[in-house]
Amino acid sequence: MAAVTKIFVSSANQYRLIGAGLGVDVSDLMPIPGTASDNLMSVFQRWFDADRDVNWDTLIKLCDDFPNQLGKAKSNLLAYIGLIQDTSVSVGPSLASHSASSLQVVLFMTYR
Numbered sequence: 001m002a003a004v005t006k007i008f009v010s011s012a013n014q015y016r017l018i019g020a021g022l023g024v025d026v027s028d029l030m031p032i033p034g035t036a037s038d039n040l041m042s043v044f045q046r047w048f049d050a051d052r053d054v055n056w057d058t059l060i061k062l063c064d065d066f067p068n069q070l071g072k073a074k075s076n077l078l079a080y081i082g083l084i085q086d087t088s089v090s091v092g093p094s095l096a097s098h099s100a101s102s103l104q105v106v107l108f109m110t111y112r
Contacts, residue, residue: 060074
């Protein structure tokens, strides 16, 4: 989860949009100042727990659906999975060789 949170931290204030885009309930997450990052982590945890389309392609599509709100996150995501070679974005190792099904394992291991 730490990897996805790191990728999307610049868009943490969009946690409701991200949650809706991933099909998870966000109705109980309150927009209290200073809680956006915690709420974002809750959104991703709920997505992992629901185990619905937990893969890189889902996250890319989410960013494509909301380019104005999630454009920076998409750049971070593509850099992370190695689809672009932008040395100015450093969010983690390349995961281009990993299958989409390994997303949860990679994120779990990163979170531990």
